[in-house]
Amino acid sequence: MNRRTALKIIPGALAMTAASQALMVPALGADAKSVNGAIELRNIWARASKSEDTTAYLDILNHGTTSDNLIAVNSPLAERCVLQKTHWSGLTMSTVAVTSISIPAMGRVRLTPGGTYIEILGLSQSLEGRNDLPLSLTFSEAGQIDVTAELTMRLLGPTRQN
Numbered sequence: 001m002n003r004r005t006a007l008k009i010i011p012g013a014l015a016m017t018a019a020s021q022a023l024m025v026p027a028l029g030a031d032a033k034s035v036n037g038a039i040e041l042r043n044i045w046a047r048a049s050k051s052e053d054t055t056a057y058l059d060i061l062n063h064g065t066t067s068d069n070l071i072a073v074n075s076p077l078a079e080r081c082v083l084q085k086t087h088w089s090g091l092t093m094s095t096v097a098v099t100s101i102s103i104p105a106m107g108r109v110r111l112t113p114g115g116t117y118i119e120i121l122g123l124s125q126s127l128e129g130r131n132d133l134p135l136s137l138t139f140s141e142a143g144q145i146d147v148t149a150e151l152t153m154r155l156l157g158p159t160r161q162n
Contacts, residue, residue, distance in 0.1 A: 031044070032044075032145050032146070032147045033145070036064075036142060037063065038062060038063050038064030038068065038141070038142055039060065039061070039062055039063075039064070039068060039103070039139055039142040039145065040060075040061040040063060041058055041059070041060060041061075041137065041145060041147055042058065042059040042061065043057075043058055043059045044056070044057075044058040044135075044147050044148070044149045044150065045057055045058070045149055045150045045151070045152050045154075046120065046127075046133045046135075046149040046150070046151055046152075047151070047152065047153075047154075048127055048128075048130075048151040048152055048153050049123075049127055050126065050127070050128060051123075052121070052122055052123050053119065053120060053121050053122070053123065054120045054123065054127065054133070055113070055117050055118065055119055055120065056073075056081075056111070056117065056118040056120060056133065056135060056149050057110075057111045057112055057113065057117055057118070058110075058111050058147075058149070059108060059109070059110050059111075060101075060103050060108065060109045060110075060111070061103075061107075061108050062103040062104060062105055062106065062107050062108070063106070064105055064106075064141075064142075065105050065106070066105050066141065067102055067103060067104050067105050067107075068102075068103050068139045068140060068141040068142055069100040069101065069102050069103065069139060069140040069141075070083065070100060070101040070103065070137060070138070070139055071099070071100045071138055071139065071140050072137075072138040073118050073135060073136070073137050073138070074135070074136045074138075075120055075133060075134055075135050075136070076134055077120075077123055077124050077125060077133060077134065078120045078121060078122055078123050078124065079121055079122025079123075079124070080121050080122060081118055081119065081120050081121070081135070082097050082118070082119045082121065083097065083098045083099070083100070083101055083116070083118060083119075084096070084097055084098065084116065084117055084118070084119045085098050085115070085116045086114055086115055086116070086117075093114075095119075098116070100140070101116060103139075118135070120133070127151055130151055131150065131151055132148045132149060132150055132151055133148070133149045133151055134146070134147075134148055134149075135147050135148070135149055
């Protein structure tokens, strides 16, 4: 491919990429920030489960100059919420409860399916017919941040990543 051909192809490819991304924007829970602005939560979603348990995922951004730790999660609709980490050994998967998740200074941590996530146990009411799930995340430095996770039937969650 010569330079002239490449210059003709690139603008069309960029336009197609922008158009396809505009079509893929899913409904997500509202982003939230801590009172001091250091911790930002994005892409907050949970599985729309018909059982008494479900899982939630999100991106945690630390804009601060010191690390912080996610130490607890609660929901008014659940008996308890547990921070979980998935471990893989070959093709065998196991999960382990963790007491906290460290968010490095000026860093990002993604809670994702097959990785680290929030397990929500003992839902007091069915999620059927609901669009969202209220959650409260507590950080060692930033304190409590209340968010709403968008419920979705997707197995791997939203396609948009900020």
